[in-house]
Amino acid sequence: MSQPSVVESSGRTPRNADRERAANTLRPARLRPSDLIRLGGYGLRSRPLRAVLSALGIAIGIAAMISVVGISSSSHADLDRKLARLGTNMLTVSPGKTLFGEQSTLPDESIAMIKRIAPIQSVTATGVLADAKAYRNDQIPAAQTSGVQVVAAKLDLLSTVGGELDHGVWLNAATDRYPVVVLGATAAERLGSGPTVYIGGRTWVVVGVLQKVTLASELDTSVIMGWPAATTYLGFDGHPTTVYTRSVESQVEAVRGVLAATANPASPNEVDVSRPSDVLSVRRATNATFTSLLLGLGAVALLVGGIGVANTMVISVLERRSEIGLRRSLGATKGQIRVQFVAESLLLSLIGGAAGALLGYLVTGTYAQTQKWPTVVPLWVLAGGVGATVAIGAIAGLYPAIRAARLAPTEALAAS
Secondary structure, three states, X not given: OOOOOHHHHHXXXXXXXXXXXXXXXXXXXXXOHHHHHHHHXXXXXXXXXXXXXXXXXXXXXXXXXXXXXXXXXXXXXXXXXXXXXXXXXXXXXXXXXXXXXXXOOOOOOHHHHHOOOOOEEEEEEEEEEEEEEEEOOOOOOHHHOOOEEEEEEOOOHHHHHOOOEEEEOOOOOOOOOOOEEEEXXXXXXXXXXXXXXXXXXEEEEEEEEEOOOOOOHHHHHEEEEEHHHHXXXXXXXXXXXXXXXXXXXXXXXXXXXXXXXXXXXXXXXXXXXXXXXXXXXXXXHHHHHHHHHHHHHHHHHXXXXXXXXXXHHHHHHXXXXXXXXXXXXXXXXXXXXHHHHHHHHHHHHHHHHHHHHHHHHHHHHHHHHHHOOOOOOOHHHHHHHHHHHHHHHHHHHHHXXXXXXXXXXXXXXXXX
């Protein structure tokens, strides 16, 4: 009789035997995110003083970067606020001369048409009443004085030109149709402090006095009344004499190019448009310099933080050779060792970056308050500081992690 084959006696084919051997082979367990956090935290807790000092070094570097950026941003915001008062984004539109040298007029609907320009933020206007003059009272002969200029104004005039009241109130929807006026600063000095002025054969009540208006000095010597009141009591024709516009700063030149044709489509050559303020060029130059400064400071601070993380992790590998060897002997793979040290580096960078961001914000706020500046810390600086620190920490911890993974178990245990 023939002997049964090995396959027949065992009941297994060679393929099944290979499958069983593969099933019985030990496979390294996969580390979950929670396992990585615990491993990284253990590495930091095992040497708390070094971890604290390393995180502190990173925090100081990031705090220094954020503080410098934040203080510079706060100072820049204060400068922008001051420059905005100089009208960097304000343009004026006024009637020019006709082909025959006569004074032209702007259409009544020019204000509404200018508002349709997309980059325009606000539009307002004044209209000079050439035949009306203001006097202290009805006892002043017109032959002895030229009087004070009278203008009709839209209600949003002050907000557009950056004017402020010295005392009293500004015109509103309840008063702009009645015989009440607001005096410019110089006009108030000429007309005195009386409660009324005399215009067009009627007494007008003074409800407010303006401070000097830097962007529209012509208002300083004017008596200002509501647009409807000027029409009702003085026969104002409704044609604006000066249109004030505020637009998006980056689009000022583009807006200037279309203002004339928009204000008077029939005769754009009869419209005068002011040129942008020279302060706008200065402001843009400071913005460019400021951006370069931020990039330089940020790069230096992040480089210092990355070097600190790399130094800490390299020393950690040298001091923990025995731990690495023991873990390798117990079955930890090279990949698990690499991931462990990268996780430690990430945690260290995250803690230091977050602490530095908070510290930098507090320093900026404190200093800005002492200087009476607005506290401005760009969100991208806070998020970018922490994010870049973590990214640099991961890169800085990669070499030590690879070095630790390459240690043979016997070599690591022997060195300990």
